[in-house]
Amino acid sequence: MSLAKPSLEMLRALTDENVLRALMEEGRLTRAEIAARTGISKPTVSDSVRRLSEAGLLADTGERTTGRGRVGTYYSLAADTGAALVASIGPDGVVAETVDAFGTATARAEVGLGRAPGPHATARALTEAVALVRPRTHGRLRTAVISAADPVDRATGRLVHLPDAPFLVGDLDPAEVLAGSVDGAVLVDNDINWAARAERAGGCALGVDDFVYVHLGEGLGCAVVTDAEVRRGHHGLAGEIAHLFTEGPRGRAMPFTEVFAELGLRRAESTAIDVGALRAAALGDSAAARRTRGALARAVGGVLAAAVALADPRLIVLGGAWGAEPVIAEAIRAHFAALPRSVPVAAARVPEPALAGARARAVEALRTAIITAPRPEASA
Amino acid sequence: MSLAKPSLEMLRALTDENVLRALMEEGRLTRAEIAARTGISKPTVSDSVRRLSEAGLLADTGERTTGRGRVGTYYSLAADTGAALVASIGPDGVVAETVDAFGTATARAEVGLGRAPGPHATARALTEAVALVRPRTHGRLRTAVISAADPVDRATGRLVHLPDAPFLVGDLDPAEVLAGSVDGAVLVDNDINWAARAERAGGCALGVDDFVYVHLGEGLGCAVVTDAEVRRGHHGLAGEIAHLFTEGPRGRAMPFTEVFAELGLRRAESTAIDVGALRAAALGDSAAARRTRGALARAVGGVLAAAVALADPRLIVLGGAWGAEPVIAEAIRAHFAALPRSVPVAAARVPEPALAGARARAVEALRTAIITAPRPEASA
DNA sequence: CCGTCTAGTAAGGAGTCCTGACCAAAGGAG
DNA sequence: CTCCTTTGGTCAGGACTCCTTACTAGACGG
Structure with missing residues (x-):
């Protein structure tokens, strides 16, 4: 509400x-190049580079320009500006990466859970993965962005269990696990939300401001993107x-999750969908398979109709272990196209989408951390 | 994406x-008061006031401070800074207002349609209402914000007809109707979206960043507010x-609108809900009324479940001719409370909500128009 | 070897904001 | 009535930021 107070500072x-962002995007630049890129005058850029070098944020790389004219000195971010941690947590294990402010992944580790799932084992796997990437990165970890295959409480960052939904990873507080290894903020969100961001940044929803990403796998979920942002809700x-x-089998109204119970496609003793059984029942050319596909398409169609009604997307993206399966996706698409307010349907296509989305956000967060970090007073 | 270039300008x-906003909020202030309010030093404020006075945006009101100390001169916005038009368009007619940059309504007119509904009559009513308020306002109309009781195309501002939904006002392009009377941009949106903003600004959703406003009247609609903004979709x-x-009668899945056809609560030859018939059927203590209320509650419950699933609101607001009816609202609330992911339900309470929401936005738009307007170069 | 071309610096100026001192004028105290 | 206090507003000086213009340093090309 209150307006920023103008000041020379x-x-x-x-x-x-401006100078820092130019260097983050380009890697290394001479002062003249920075001036050309940003539109700021050369003397002002020189001043800024001097300030930032004295503060330890920038350094002469030692490289020099070649070609006609005076040799220029290349500057780049200092080596110790730190890195960000990115991790993807799923029921099978953890993938962790570190990225620097240029967006380059500097280390990667995967730690599987094998036959010992559950939150404790997952916490250990996360700790172990961080320990593996930690020594292979320069500087401290200034922030972390975590993707988790379960719903995430926005206020606390904890994974939460919703009634009648599978709890794939289990009760876990990633921020607590990472408290010792990461200096700054830890941002946790659902894997589907990160996947949607990745599709928007470079997948089938490239640049689309309003779309819905529907994930159909062991769990059921979706991400709602409106006005270019994933909306997380309260x-x-x-x-x-x-x-x-x-719409469930025989036209009855029921919660989406119960459709799968009704069709006998859930795993025993669980609310998770048995993807193997689903594929066995829905793929192929038999009449039974076609019936199953029809039932799935009608159920998903109801979900898509709700998404269209409430979010008015320009596009719907289907992802997940069985949602991206061409034959099933085609059945969904055909049924949905016949509904009164249909929109185009596309298939997700970014590999490791959750990690990709989280990585992009981690780079952003690291960059703003570097830019907004308090700097020593220039009082020498 | 590209970062603002720093400059003294x-x-x-x-x-x-800062100076202008302080005056817009407070009406009149001395330079010392502006300095105290904004935190900007007195000399700088004096400079700014001189600049803005020369540009014709500010004027000495002639009033002087009383009390101890030197007399101060009050400044205020110049009288000819213009006004904004606000209009609410419904099937029964048009309400138009003009507001100034202080947020004060300066004129108001209501033009009914009587027995001649339809887009042509509505356009005439709008023109007439503007002609009535126009002479009673100072300066030109620099922007307009319109509320319409039909869906609005975000790109064009035209009212659009959706299949199986009533088209209460009809095919109309408010911006075209106003082209001659309004200088600047014309913003058109659905009445329900404006109502939601009004409830957030000063009603039952005061300050809530994530909520869903469900309007149950002749038409059916809702507004989705996430991260403090109404989200309009593509x-x-x-x-x-x-x-x-x-969920329709007898547990069958069906589109929300068809529930009312099934219950015989639509107006003849129309997809609009017959509110009179609905009240007759659903109010009272008879078993039949209770059954109807139950059917309505289950149908609305499905809609609320969808809203909760997709938007995760902190609150649901019920409004509209029968949605705000206490007995029906209570039935909806009771049914919804038993669902697995229930959230609090409140009743809308802002009077003339669509107009109120549009008015607030019009003030905002007028203020930014004044602030960002190109000013004559100070070259005297 | 000299002209050309480019990175970077130096000098000067315009503009913005601030601090602190000062002035003007009205109300209150005695 | 006079003096003091209080407050709005201005003045002068200074710190700082950015820009333009002109200049220097130094390598390449012919």
Whole structure:
């Protein structure tokens, strides 16, 4: 609400931010190149580079320009500006990466859970994965972005269990696990939300401001992107569609998750979908398979109709172990196209989408951490 | 994406904006008061006031401070800074207002349609209402914000007809009707979206960042507020819930709008709900009324479940001719509370909500128009 | 070897904001 | 009535930021 107060300090900070961002995007630049890129005059850029070098954020790389004219000196971010941790937590294990401010992944580790699933084993796997990547990165970990295959409470960052939905990873607080290894903020979100961001950044929803990503796998979920942002809702549970009323077998209205119980496609003693059984029942050319596909398409169609009604997307993206299966996706698409307010349907196509989305956000977070970090007063 | 380039001009503009906003909120202030309010030093404020006075945006009101100390001169916005038009368009007619940059309504007119509904009559009514308020306002109309009781295409601002939904006002392009009377941009949105903003600004959803406003009247609609903004979706049709699949009578899945056909509660030859018939059927203590209420509650419950699943609101607001009816609202609330992911339900309470929401936005738009308007170069 | 071309610096100026001192004028105390 | 206090507003000086223009340093090309 309150408007920023104008000051010369603010102006200088903006100049420094321009210089830093130019270098983050380009890797290394001479002062003249920075001036050309940002539109700021050469003397001002030189001032800023001097300031930032004295603060330890920038360094002469030792490289020099070649070609006609005077040799230029290349500057780049200092080596110790730190890194960000990215991790993807699923029921099978953990994938962890570190990225620097240029967006380059500097280390990667995968730790599987084998036959010992559960939150404790997952916490250990996360700790272990961090220990594996930690020594292979320069500087401290200034922030972390975590993807988890369960709903995430927006306020606390904890994984939460919703009624009648599978709890794939289990009760876990990633921020607590990482408390010792990461200096700054730890941001946790659902894997589907990260996947949606990845599709928007470079997948089938490239640049689309309003779309819905529907994930159909062991669990059921979706991500709602409106006005170019994933919307998480008050608790962070937007997109948890298990209890959305839709059309079940024989035209009855029932929660989405119960359709799978009704069809006998759940795993024993669990609310998770048995993807193997589903594929066995829905793929192929038999009349039974076609019937199953029809039932699935009608149930998913109800979910898509709800998404269209409430979010008005330009596009719907189907992802997940069986949602991206061409034959099933085609059945869904055909049924949905016949509904009164249909929109185009596309298939997700980014590999490791959750990790990719989290990685992009981690780079962003690391960059702003570097830019907004308090700097020593220039009082020498 | 690209970062603002720092410049001294930008700083000055920020100072001027601080001064202008302070005066817009407070009405009249002395330079010392502006300095105290904004935190900007007195000399700088004096400079800014001189600049803005020379540009014709500010004027000495002639009033003077009384009390101890030197007399101060009060400044205020110049009288000719213009006004904004606000209009609410419904099937029964048009209400138009003009507001100034202080948020004060300066004129108001209501033009009914009587027995001649339809888009042509509505366009005439709008023109007439504007002609009535126009002479009673100072300065030109610099922007307009329109509320319409039909879905609005976000890109064009036209009212659009969706299949199986009533078209209460009809095919109309408010911006075209107003082209001659309004200088600046014309913003058109659905009445339900404006109502939701009004409830957030000062009603039962005061300050809530994530909520869903469900309107149950002749038409069916809702507004989705996430992260403190009404989300309109790609076409502007977010919240058009007529085709959302829900639970109909006898437990069958069907589009929301068809529930009313099934219950015989639609008006003849129309997809609009017969509110009179609905009240007759659902109010009272008879077994039949209780059955009807139950059917309505289950149908609305499906819609609320979908809203909770996709938007994760902190609150659901019920409004509209029968949605706010206490007995029906209570039936909805009771049924919804038993669902697995229930959230609090409140009743809308802002009077003339669509107009109130549009008015607030019009003030905002007028203020930014004044602040960002190109100013004559100070070259005297 | 000299002209050309480019990175970077130096000098000067315009503009913005601030601090602190000062002035003007009204109300209150005695 | 006079003096002091209080407050709005201005003045002068200074710190700082950014820009333009002109200049220097130094390598390549012919």
